[in-house]
Amino acid sequence: MTIQQLQSQVDLWIKTIGVRYFSELTNMAILTEEVGELARVMSRTYGEQSWKKSLSVEEQKEKLADEMADVLWVLTCLANQTGVDLTQALQKNIEKKTIRDQNRHKGNSKLL
Numbered sequence: 001m002t003i004q005q006l007q008s009q010v011d012l013w014i015k016t017i018g019v020r021y022f023s024e025l026t027n028m029a030i031l032t033e034e035v036g037e038l039a040r041v042m043s044r045t046y047g048e049q050s051w052k053k054s055l056s057v058e059e060q061k062e063k064l065a066d067e068m069a070d071v072l073w074v075l076t077c078l079a080n081q082t083g084v085d086l087t088q089a090l091q092k093n094i095e096k097k098t099i100r101d102q103n104r105h106k107g108n109s110k111l112l
Helices: 003-016 024-045 057-082 086-101
Strands: none
Touching: 003 057, 003 086, 024 057, 057 086
């Protein structure tokens, strides 16, 4: 699926199943909540925190993927609502980072 297809599919789902978009501020709050849920899974999977209930590696991966998808979903909703073409935005962002960081990380001893 391309990013453009993702934006179209989310828009269609919202308009046919979800009834309408939540307001931009509501979706921003939801995005923050979803990022927090992703952080919880990351801290328990890769950090020092433990799960309340023991999960298999496969269950941990499923939770991680689901939370990442939730973040992407809400971010896509916000892009659709505000008229942002995520494909163009990402292309410009990669170009910006490429120019800005072309030599930045090569000399970082912490990354070697």
